[in-house]
Amino acid sequence: MPLAFSASQQLQLSVECEPAQLAAYLADEDRVVQALLDPSQLERLAPGHYRYTVTRLQVFQLQIQPVVELRTSGSPGRIELRASDCVLEGLGLVDDFQLRLDSWLEASARGLEGLATLEVRVSQPPLLRLIPAKVLEATGHSILAGILLGIKGRVGQQLLEDFDHWCAPSPGSALN
Numbered sequence: 001m002p003l004a005f006s007a008s009q010q011l012q013l014s015v016e017c018e019p020a021q022l023a024a025y026l027a028d029e030d031r032v033v034q035a036l037l038d039p040s041q042l043e044r045l046a047p048g049h050y051r052y053t054v055t056r057l058q059v060f061q062l063q064i065q066p067v068v069e070l071r072t073s074g075s076p077g078r079i080e081l082r083a084s085d086c087v088l089e090g091l092g093l094v095d096d097f098q099l100r101l102d103s104w105l106e107a108s109a110r111g112l113e114g115l116a117t118l119e120v121r122v123s124q125p126p127l128l129r130l131i132p133a134k135v136l137e138a139t140g141h142s143i144l145a146g147i148l149l150g151i152k153g154r155v156g157q158q159l160l161e162d163f164d165h166w167c168a169p170s171p172g173s174a175l176n
Contacts, residue, residue: 002096003133005140006119009148013156015111018167022107023077025163032079032105033072035162036154048072049084057143065089068099077107088122097122105155112159116151118144 015022026032033050034042043051054066069085083101103116120140128136 002121002123003136003140004119004121005137005144006117007141007144007148008115008117009145009152011105011112011114011152011155012110013112013160015160015163017164019111021167022112022163025166026074026077026079026105026107028166029072029074029079031162031166032159033070033081035159036081036151045069054147066099068101070101078104080104112155114155116148118148120144
């Protein structure tokens with residue numbers, strides 16, 4: 001029987017500086033994705049297509065590292081990020097592993113709004129067969145919630161800092 005766990009994180013973030021520019025900023029897909037995720041773990045494969053190597057995770061005695069392919073899409077004032085494929089390194093023989101990520105970030109009159117949902121289904125690894133499924137699922141929920149909370153923190157800090165830099169006039173651009 002596969003294990004299943006999920007987590008969601010909602011975002012409502014007021015933006016003080018130039019909120020009217022948020023829609024244009026969100027259209028700069030590469031910049032936004034690099035501000036949302038750690039650029040040192042991100043590889044651009046093609047326009048709107050990325051590979052992200054998630055920080056190595058410790059699950060009981062196992063170390064795992066998800067490598068996720070992400071695709072972006074959007075409309076004016078909105079960017080969407082979805083997982084299109086995922087490989088789980090470190091578990092050895094796993095019969096099945098499925099990861100689903102659906103997320104969006106949108107400019108609103110108050111600032112930024114967004115939602116991210118992360119779901120995982122995986123067969124129980126042989127090394128963890130003695131641990132009850134409920135314990136593994138609770139651990140999985142906790143790990144996914146932690147990943148989404150980390151991304152939310154990056155939005156609140158790194159993305160807003162990057163937006164401020166994006167809005168700032170470059171030296172010499174002002175007419176005298």
